[in-house]
Amino acid sequence: EAGVTQSPTHLIKTRGQQATLRCSPISGHTSVYWYQQALGLGLQFLLWYDEGEERNRGNFPPRFSGRQFPNYSSELNVNALELEDSALYLCASSSRDRIYNEQFFGPGTRLTVL
Amino acid sequence: GQQVMQIPQYQHVQEGEDFTTYCNSSTTLSNIQWYKQRPGGHPVFLIQLVKSGEVKKQKRLTFQFGEAKKNSSLHITATQTTDVGTYFCAGPPSGTYKYIFGTGTRLKVLA
Numbered sequence: 001e002a003g004v005t006q007s008p009t010h011l012i013k014t015r016g017q018q019a020t021l022r023c024s025p026i027s028g029h030t031s032v033y034w035y036q037q038a039l040g041l042g043l044q045f046l047l048w049y050d051e052g053e054e055r056n057r058g059n060f061p062p063r064f065s066g067r068q069f070p071n072y073s074s075e076l077n078v079n080a081l082e083l084e085d086s087a088l089y090l091c092a093s094s095s096r097d098r099i100y101n102e103q104f105f106g107p108g109t110r111l112t113v114l
Numbered sequence: 115g116q117q118v119m120q121i122p123q124y125q126h127v128q129e130g131e132d133f134t135t136y137c138n139s140s141t142t143l144s145n146i147q148w149y150k151q152r153p154g155g156h157p158v159f160l161i162q163l164v165k166s167g168e169v170k171k172q173k174r175l176t177f178q179f180g181e182a183k184k185n186s187s188l189h190i191t192a193t194q195t196t197d198v199g200t201y202f203c204a205g206p207p208s209g210t211y212k213y214i215f216g217t218g219t220r221l222k223v224l225a
Contacts, residue, residue, distance in 0.1 A: 108156055
């Protein structure tokens with residue numbers, strides 16, 4: 001069974017640009033979570049998508065947005081990039097067969113804003 | 115806002131010593147999950163606890179969920195170099211599905 005995949009692996013942008021990060025969940029998983037992990041720090045919850053809809057978002061400005069496609073893959077968009085957006089962005093998927101399930105993480109996209 | 119703190123932030127132990135990390139939430143959690151992140155890697159699920167006061171064991175690892183469902187602990191007996199990494203607890207405040215991750219405890223095991 002293929003795991004969660006993310007692309008690109010690395011992304012370098014300059015301040016003010018826009019970044020698009022992609023995530024493909026494990027087959028059969030309908031929930032996708034996005035997290036930001038700044039260097040050496042913990043995971044900050046960004047967004048949760050399930051069945052194509054945004055179910056919850058963390059304490060991030062509106063320039064962080066995303067969507068989930070009919071095949072349950074997801075995209076995270078970050079507009080008007082700022083230097084402090086440099087971080088590892090992790091995507092995780094889980095199944096909604098049960099109410100609570102473990103999250104399977106992808107390898108992440110390392111975003112660097114210059 | 116809702117916070118999940120972990121202590122200690124860092125822990126260096128000699129191989130063979132025991133290790134414990136504590137997780138404390140400002141709100142009641144529906145369940146608690148534990149993840150391990152190796153250096154340069156991504157978090158990997160270890161276990162989930164749901165019931166108040168629940169205790170689960172995985173070989174040398176013992177996990178506890180507090181009676182009030184606001185705290186948890188992970189205890190490793192006789193650490194090995196393969197235990198190196200950052201351990202995160204995570205849980206959704208009751209009534210939500212928004213997983214809040216703890217601040218993490220970075221474990222270093224000296225051979």
